[in-house]
Amino acid sequence: xxxxxxxxxxxxxASRPALxxxxxxxxxxxxxxxxxxxxxxxxxRLRATAPAGVTDLVPAATTVLVGFExxxxxRVAVVEWIRxxxxxxxxxxxxxxxxxxxxxxEADIGAGADAATRLAAEPxxxxxxxxxLRYDGPDLAVVAELTGASVDEVIGAHLEQVWTAxxxxxxxxxxxxxxxxxxxxxxxxxTPRAAVPAGSVALAAGYCGVYPRESPxxxxxxxxxxxxxxDAQRADPALLAPGTRVRFxxxx
Amino acid sequence: MKADEGAQVASSTxxxxxxxxxxxxxxxxxxxxxxxxxxxxASGAADRCAYAAANRLVGNEQGxxxxxxxxxxxxxxxxxxxxVALTGAAAVATVTEFVRVGRxxxxxxxxxxxxxxxxxxxxxxxxxxxxxxSDDDAPGQSGPMxxxxxxxxADAGPAVDAVRRIRRTVVNPAGTSFTVFAGxxxxxxxxxxxxxxxxxxxGGFAGERVLGSRSSDVLSGLGPAALRAGDVxxxxxxxxxxxxxxxxxxLIPPPLPRSGPVILxxxxxxxDDWFGDAGWQALLGxxxxxxxxxxxxxxxxxxxxxxxxxxxxxxxxxxxEGMVVGAVQIxxxxxxxxxxxxxxVTGGYPVIGVLTADSVDxxxxxxxxxxxxxxxxxx
Numbered sequence: 001x002x003x004x005x006x007x008x009x010x011x012x013x014a015s016r017p018a019l020x021x022x023x024x025x026x027x028x029x030x031x032x033x034x035x036x037x038x039x040x041x042x043x044x045r046l047r048a049t050a051p052a053g054v055t056d057l058v059p060a061a062t063t064v065l066v067g068f069e070x071x072x073x074x075r076v077a078v079v080e081w082i083r084x085x086x087x088x089x090x091x092x093x094x095x096x097x098x099x100x101x102x103x104x105x106e107a108d109i110g111a112g113a114d115a116a117t118r119l120a121a122e123p124x125x126x127x128x129x130x131x132x133l134r135y136d137g138p139d140l141a142v143v144a145e146l147t148g149a150s151v152d153e154v155i156g157a158h159l160e161q162v163w164t165a166x167x168x169x170x171x172x173x174x175x176x177x178x179x180x181x182x183x184x185x186x187x188x189x190x191t192p193r194a195a196v197p198a199g200s201v202a203l204a205a206g207y208c209g210v211y212p213r214e215s216p217x218x219x220x221x222x223x224x225x226x227x228x229x230x231d232a233q234r235a236d237p238a239l240l241a242p243g244t245r246v247r248f249x250x251x252x
Numbered sequence: 253m254k255a256d257e258g259a260q261v262a263s264s265t266x267x268x269x270x271x272x273x274x275x276x277x278x279x280x281x282x283x284x285x286x287x288x289x290x291x292x293x294a295s296g297a298a299d300r301c302a303y304a305a306a307n308r309l310v311g312n313e314q315g316x317x318x319x320x321x322x323x324x325x326x327x328x329x330x331x332x333x334x335x336v337a338l339t340g341a342a343a344v345a346t347v348t349e350f351v352r353v354g355r356x357x358x359x360x361x362x363x364x365x366x367x368x369x370x371x372x373x374x375x376x377x378x379x380x381x382x383x384x385x386s387d388d389d390a391p392g393q394s395g396p397m398x399x400x401x402x403x404x405x406a407d408a409g410p411a412v413d414a415v416r417r418i419r420r421t422v423v424n425p426a427g428t429s430f431t432v433f434a435g436x437x438x439x440x441x442x443x444x445x446x447x448x449x450x451x452x453x454x455g456g457f458a459g460e461r462v463l464g465s466r467s468s469d470v471l472s473g474l475g476p477a478a479l480r481a482g483d484v485x486x487x488x489x490x491x492x493x494x495x496x497x498x499x500x501x502x503l504i505p506p507p508l509p510r511s512g513p514v515i516l517x518x519x520x521x522x523x524d525d526w527f528g529d530a531g532w533q534a535l536l537g538x539x540x541x542x543x544x545x546x547x548x549x550x551x552x553x554x555x556x557x558x559x560x561x562x563x564x565x566x567x568x569x570x571x572x573e574g575m576v577v578g579a580v581q582i583x584x585x586x587x588x589x590x591x592x593x594x595x596x597v598t599g600g601y602p603v604i605g606v607l608t609a610d611s612v613d614x615x616x617x618x619x620x621x622x623x624x625x626x627x628x629x630x631x
Contacts, residue, residue, distance in 0.1 A: 022522035023631055025606030028576050030522040036571075043289075058288045058574035060598045065574025067288070168291040169572060169598040172472050232462045232474060238290040 019086040021079050028056075028067040029075065031082055036062040040166055040178075044243045045085050054078065059167040059242045061176075128162065129244055131210070131225045132251040133201055139189070139220035143203060146186045146220075155250070157183040158222065163208055163246040168238065173212035173230030175240035182206065192218030199224045201248070210240075265486040266331045267453055270479050271437065274325015277479040279457055280450075281317045284465035284474075288574065288597045295469040296593050298548055298616035299448050300609070302340035306452035309337035309429040311499030316456025316490035317466040319479065321449040323619070324442035328451075328485070330432040335454040335499075337429040341446025341617060342507045345424045349436040353416050427506040429499070445510055446617040456490030470548045471594040513539055513623035516590070516611040518580060519631050523570065523602035527582065528563030535560055535580075535588065535604060536626050544620040548594040551615050552587070553624055559586025560604065572598040578607035578615070580626075590615050 017034040019042070024030050033042050043059040046066065050057065053072030058065040068078050135155050144151045161184075163177035188204045193216065196202070200211045202219030209219060212230035225248075229239045240246065270277075280303060283296020297303030297320055307316050319326065324343050338345040424430045426449065432438060440449050459466040459476040468475040479485075524532055543552035560582050575581075579591045581601040590607065591599075592615065607615060608629055618624055 023519065023606075024522050024576055024603070025519055025578055026608065026631075028574075028606075030573060055285055056288045056574075058597060060573040061571035063571075063573040065288075065576070067285075067576065167572075167598065168289060169596070170291065172287075172291045172474065174291055237287075237292075237463065242289055 019082070021082060023075075024065065026075075027070050028065055029079060029082070031064045031066060031086070032062060033064075033086065039064060040164060040243050042086065045088070046082065049081070049085055051077075051081060060169070061167065129239065129246050130249050131201075131227050131246055133223045133225050133248045134252045135223040135250065137201065137221035137223045139202070140222045143184070143186055143220050143222055147184060149183070154184065154222070157181075158208070159248055159250060163248075165240045165242055165244040165246065166207070167242050168240070170209075171212055171215055171230075172232070173238040173240065174209055175229075175238075175242075175244070175246075177208040177210075177240075177246055178206070179208065184208070186220055188218040189220060192216055196221060197224070199226060199229075201225055265458065265489075266484050267334060267455070267457070267487045268328040268330055268438075268485045270481055270483040270485065271327040271329055272325060272481055273479045274321060274323060274440070276322040277326045278320050278468040278470075279317045279459045279476045279479070280320040280467045281465055282315045283467045283593060284463040287463055291472075291597055292463060292474065293469060293471065293595055293597050294577070294593065295465065295467040295475065295548075297450065297467070298593050299340055299450070299613045301613045302448070302617075303450045303452075305427075305504050306337045306339040306450040307456070309339070309427075309499060309501060309504065310335045310452050310454040311492050312452060312454060312456050313490045313492050316452065317459055317488065318450045318452040319457065321440050321451060322447060324440045324449065326438075326440040326449075326451065326479075328438045330436045330438065331434055331484070333431065333433050334487075335429055335431055336438065337452045338424060338426050338440065338449060339452075339504070340426060340449040340507070341443030342509065343426055343443035343446070343449045344441045345426075345430070345451070346439045346441060347422045347424060347430065347432055347436055348439070349420060349422065349433060351418045351420060353418055425506055428503045429501075446507060447619040448616055453487065454491050455487035458486040458488040467593075469594050471596060507617075513625045514542075514614055514618045516615055516624060516626050517608045517629040518605040518611070518626045519608070519629045520605050521603075521631075522573075524604050526562055526566040526570070526602040527560055527604055531560045531563060531582075531604065532628075534558060536628060538625075540588065540624040540626075542618045542620050542622045542624060546618075546620060548592050550581075550592055550595060551590040551618055551624075553590065554587045560588065561586055566602075570600055570602050572600045575599045575603070576606060578609070578612040579603040580605050580607065592616055 019034060020032040022030040031042070033039060039059050039062060043057060043064050046064060047057050051073065053069045054066060055069055056065065056067030066078060066082060140151055140154065144154050147154060161179045161181065163179055165175035166178045167176050168174060169176065184203050185206045186203050195214055196211050196217035198211055198213045200221045201223045202209050202211065202217065202221045204219035210225060210229050211217060227239060231237055280297040283294040284292060285294040297318070303318055306318050307314065440451060443449065462474045466476060468478060520532065538555040538558040540553035540555045543554055546552050575591055575595050575598060577591055577593055577595060579595065580603060581589045581591065581599060582604050583589060583601045
């Protein structure tokens with residue numbers, strides 16, 4: 001069997017359970033916090049302390065992938081850094097983590113390495129992004145049926161929650177928005193659509209998503225927003241990044 | 253597109269007119285790493301080593317854009333004097349040039365990016381081995397003055413009757429650099445082995461940069477569109493040194509002919525435990541075949557009667573997690589998929605192991621039907 005890179009909490013009396021670090025080739029490791037609900041918080045703290053030579057941080061449903069340049073950082077040093085960050089008590093409650101994420105501070109390992117290999121600085125992500133929304137999606141009634149609620153109750157549940165971008169995938173700028181409760185947890189559509197318009201706001205698999213551009217899709221579309229989720233010409237191309245909090249605002 | 257139209261659109265940086273593209277020809281560079289958390293994969297040249305070598309052969313800055321050609325078929329007409337290199341698959345670039353012989357020697361494009369002496373021929377064909385010559389008169393539109401270089405019609409006019417035009421072809425194998433002149437055509441042939449050729453030009457190709465890169469990402473659609481016949485490609489000015497500084501190398505070792513299967517070195521993890529030792533041994537023990545549905549996203553492998561099965565207790569779904577280039581995913585079919593440069597940033601099938609960087613390049617050159625074997629690389 002492979003030697004598993006299971007890390008232990010640093011320091012005597014550390015109460016946090018160990019996170020798991022798995023090998024991913026020679027230039028990355030995969031980090032699994034013991035509780036998947038801590039992925040975004042762990043991601044933000046890793047991003048805030050990333051040393052030179054760490055090239056990518058990719059949060060997902062239960063993991064954070066950490067990519068690094070083997071010529072700049074050894075895996076041992078990267079794993080030590082991850083373990084140290086993982087052993088720290090969270091500095092803030094989850095709803096305040098976004099506000100404490102930036103700016104990047106000087107990393108404590110790898111000093112002197114090529115600055116070009118640092119992660120790009122992230123803009124402040126603490127503020128809540130408000131997305132204007134028309135609840136005119138073709139699947140609104142289906143979602144009501146699936147959740148046993150009325151259409152107005154579905155809309156109310158969607159408006160009341162603050163959503164947090166857990167991770168980005170599927171397409172550039174497509175954020176998986178996690179809600180505060182599971183009132184709107186519905187499965188994917190049985191038959192995916194060949195073309196879902198850009199700006200469609202949809203629900204599936206416990207997440208809410210906004211299609212950044214027209215693409216095939218299997219989520220239940222409840223409405224549409226005029227916000228531009230992705231523009232590669234913008235200095236900051238993605239409107240939503242992991243950790244961004246979103247509130248939907250009813251329009252029309 | 254007629255050549256005289258080409259001359260009209262030719263700007264001061266116009267380099268080539270695309271005559272044909274073959275199955276797929278894309279601009280590629282070192283890609284756009286660092287945006288995976290926005291859902292953007294790094295993309296970039298599929299065979300990173302061959303791409304870098306092509307830029308070295310023409311003295312470009314690291315990261316200049318080159319053309320990635322799948323299975324040959326790319327044909328370009330040069331609009332100026334340029335140094336070009338071909339690397340990657342075992343293919344040749346056939347240059348067809350129109351040489352004026354007789355009273356007037358051929359005149360090199362005075363605006364060229366480097367002062368290369370014109371390949372003038374005084375009496376018939378005096379070029380070296382490997383050339384073939386014919387006395388075909390060049391078609392008027394594609395003759396030496398019609399190709400779109402700065403038209404020197406006033407100079408050329410009186411001499412036309414006094415010279416002969418000879419068409420000849422020069423074969424340039426992968427791993428070499430060569431000079432082309434305005435009006436010459438370059439045809440990248442179908443490779444005898446390997447899949448992807450890289451054609452670099454001194455100065456690099458211009459193209460829209462998206463998130464800092466000119467790479468075409470076939471999965472997300474980011475980056476320049478695939479080349480099409482009629483496109484005019486321009487130079488980006490990405491050469492090193494001054495225009496007169498030529499690189500000190502004109503050839504690199506050609507790709508070795510492969511005997512036997514493509515060997516890919518793979519390290520275990522992160523999800524090898526989902527398949528147990530039996531699954532790992534099944535991966536290493538089989539001779540896999542590259543599927544025709546492979547592309548820059550991934551190489552699909554299959555082997556008759558072989559499927560890598562889940563170990564007990566791992567029947568469920570894996571939540572999506574971050575992916576890397578070279579990751580070998582095992583979907584429910586039990587047939588591996590090797591991720592190349594345009595892989596999705598997250599994926600939901602467990603990754604049994606990850607290739608070394610060298611093996612990613614080798615996988616990018618594996619063509620449909622090629623046999624593939626995995627060899628364990630210990631971490």
